[in-house]
Amino acid sequence: METKQKILIVGDVCGKLKSFFSRVETLNKKTGPFDLVLCVGSFFGKSPEVAELNDYKTGKKNVPVPTYILGPNDEASAKFYSNTQDGDICENLSYLGKRGIYSTSTGLKIAYVSGTEADNESGKKVPEWKFTKDDVVAVRDSCFASKSNMGDYRGVDVLLTSQWPIGIREQVKHGSKQIAWLANAIKPRYHFCGQNGDYFEPPPYRNKPDKNTQMELATRFIALAEFGNQNKKKHIYALNVTPVDKMRIIELIQKTTDEIVSPYASMDFGEEQKGSRGNRGDQxxxxxxxxxxxxxxxxxxxxxxxxxxxxxxxxxxxxxxxxxxxxxxxxxxxxxxxxxxxxxxxxxxxxxxxxxxxxxxxxxxxxxxxxxxxxxxxxxxxxxxxxxxxxxxxxxxxxxxxxxxxxxxxxxxxxxxxxxxxxxxxxxxxxxxxxxxxxxxxxxxxxxxxxxxxxxxxxxxxxxxxxxxxxxxxxxxxxxxxxxxxxxxxxxxxxxxxxxxxxxxxxxxxxxxxxxxxxxxxxxxxxxxx
Missing domain, CATH: 3.30.428.10 (HIT-like)
Structure with missing residues (x-):
């Protein structure tokens, strides 16, 4: 059974539906076929092309490759998610959800959190385009739940977020501490995000061992620019990836010459590190x-x-x-x-x-x-x-x-x-x-x-x-x-x-x-x- 999967990850599409799906179709014919497309950041935006969504819903136009998107990042885009049928916006275009884990047929595990971090005002209703501490803790718990023994956790394959984590780059002023905590906790092999209008791919960083794993797992952080941006910053990333659970341990821990220290190594997460569900076993x-x-x-x-x-x-x-x-x-x-x-x-x-x-x-x-x-x-x-x-x-x-x-x-x-x-x-x-x-x-x-x-x-x-x-x-x-x-x-x-x-x-x-x-x-x- 073939375990590798070819996937495309795309930055903020911002409503440029016709251009986006045309580009995906071209890439699929030229360098594919791709098993799926994953989109981070804002999928629906203010582009006039977003009005063509109904053409895809009615079948007048087709989505060429199964495509999965994160949820809204603001009130204006929330309306596009209100009438989804079991997560499906139209054929081959699906909303993943506010948070969770996507497990593919080959065992690829993709964790995701939609939206931007909510403020800390207690008693205030959290809008659907915001995530909370409980959301990131639930994703963390789900990643660990399939492991019956402490120390045998291997990480997940991909983490998808719209918001950047705090600490990954000094120039980013609106990063999320909750996303940083989650990335530090679940140790994804790849972490993709969007929403900042920039492409940024530093060298991979090595995570510290902890009670969940004694392995020094590496993470590649990749922020993608807006799709079709005028400055031609990178907005599409292709992966041909084998699920982490099917890799040899030597492949997971093998170091490269250009690695850097984890950006979260010196962070003090305090009580956030414990999460709202207590320790891992309680879950x-x-x-x-x-x-x-x-x-x-x-x-x-x-x-x-x-x-x-x-x-x-x-x-x-x-x-x-x-x-x-x-x-x-x-x-x-x-x-x-x-x-x-x-x-x-x-x-x-x-x-x-x-x-x-x-x-x-x-x-x-x-x-x-x-x-x-x-x-x-x-x-x-x-x-x-x-x-x-x-x-x-x-x-x-x-x-x-x-x-x-x-x-x-x-x-x-x-x-x-x-x-x-x-x-x-x-x-x-x-x-x-x-x-x-x-x-x-x-x-x-x-x-x-x-x-x-x-x-x-x-x-x-x-x-x-x-x-x-x-x-x-x-x-x-x-x-x-x-x-x-x-x-x-x-x-x-x-x-x-x-x-x-x-x-x-x-x-x-x-x-x-x-x-x-x-x-x-x-x-x-x-x-x-x-």
Whole structure:
């Protein structure tokens, strides 16, 4: 599998849409193909060309390469983000979100923070084009959350910010201390920013080791000028990069002759260094022996963000983590639905459950789908599947599992029990429903590893009781409730009125009671309980 990705990073586009996309198309034909384009700084501006945005929305004009942009930097540009559909502004043009991590199909990790730093006035509402200390801490926590051991952190591949960090250059008067803190904490291999109208690329600097990593990782800081500027300052940067997790350690620590001291080495971040979430371990280890939700020990969130216009060369990013329903580092959490938490996965009661044992298996960190799991993650996923299978077996039910990697930015696997007397009908219902929706489902042996899952493409996979799985990669206009249609069919659970999860929403008190009941019943099968 090819791990390198060719990407373009572009400075402030400032609304010059026609010129920008024309230039990208030329570069893609001449020196590409590029997997994606990342834009920092102000994407929408006052150029007359920004009025042509509707031409791209209607399909009259096309965006040539999947392009991802940061959020607004001022009130005037905020209006362009107000009507985005699941992050998509139009086909191949997507808003990443206020903050988060973009993980590509090859494992490239791109951290990002949109907007400019907010002031410190307490009680004042923060506008959407400003970020706070909580935003940068959430990104820091998400970078560290996938590492189970102190000291094994390798950094992230790219950090995208619109605002410059303070301390990187004396001439910059409006740098952000929060961005400097974040860059110092997560140690990106590349840090790109815009908004200052200048190109600046000093020699790489070497980060100091800390409790999270003993490696002396290097960072290249690159500020890009405005796209198409009259002074012809550099505004486009091309990278052909291998994900940091797939590089040899010797490559990460190898020094060059032109390195400089970290610009943040002498900075005193004080309390900012601790962040608002305490130490790293507190962020993703939970005490599951006490289920009093008022203590705030368990977390759960949900999120849906994948476009129907999915390019097989890319995986859609798991966008704004603050709004992700499933990511544990999110602020939009429903902790009362948590059932069990492992090292890489957790169980939660489904939102809008079909019945009181409708469960989701969810990755703790942002992972797009099961095909991207590491061996350790795959192993724990199977442990949760086996535990649930035994739970349902003892209830004289057969577990039914399915994953929809389409229009969702976070790995989620539905699990529910089907009465043993009718479980044999699952395959027939799948065949009938696929025919009804003009879908072709293939039957293969159950996946033994992530490599056996469909690769670099959206998919739907259902695991059958006979040890096989049925899947389809035919996702154009795929029905989002297809999995629930199977479960709710009249010859299985016979509750077709529950196909749409929104029709099954419960009051929080009912959800709490249902989750508590399942949690207690599942305890004998829960391998995470010590």
């Amino acid at each position: 993703y280890f939970y005490d599951m022996n006490n289920y009093d939700d008022s203590r705030g020990n368990k977390r759960r969130s949900q999120g849906n963000r994948i476009s129907a216009n999915f390019d097989p060369k890319r995986q859609k990013p798991s966008f704004d983590q603050e709004k992700c329903w499933f990511c544990m580092s999110s602020g939009s959490i429903e902790k009362h639905l948590i059932i069990s938490v492992g090292d890489h996965f957790y169980l939660a009661l489904a939102k809008g459950p079909i019945n009181d044992t409708h469960i989701l298996i969810l990755s703790i960190t942002h992972i797009q789908n099961a095909s991207l799991l590491s061996p350790e993650q795959w192993s724990e996923l199977n442990k949760f599947k086996s535990a649930l299978a035994q739970f349902f077996k003892d209830r004289e039910e057969t577990i039914f599992l399915y994953e929809r990697n389409y229009k969702t930015g976070h790995l989620q696997i539905n699990a529910i029990g089907i009465d043993n007397n009718v479980a044999w009908k699952i395959k027939h219902v799948l065949e009938d429903k696929s025919e009804e929706h003009n879908l072709t489902l293939e039957t293969v042996e159950l996946a033994a590893s992530p490599a056996d899952m469909p690769q670099k493409t959206p998919y739907f996979v259902a695991e059958l009781p006979d040890g096989t799985m049925m899947y389809t990669k035919q996702m154009k206009q795929f029905p989002l409730h297809f999995g629930r249609e199977i479960i709710c069919a009249d010859n299985l659970l016979n509750c077709e009125e529950k196909i749409d999860w929104r029709q099954c929403n419960l009051e929080k008190e009912a959800e709490e009671a249902m989750a508590k009941s399942f949690r207690e019943s599942f305890k004998p099968y829960d391998f995470t309980v010590v």
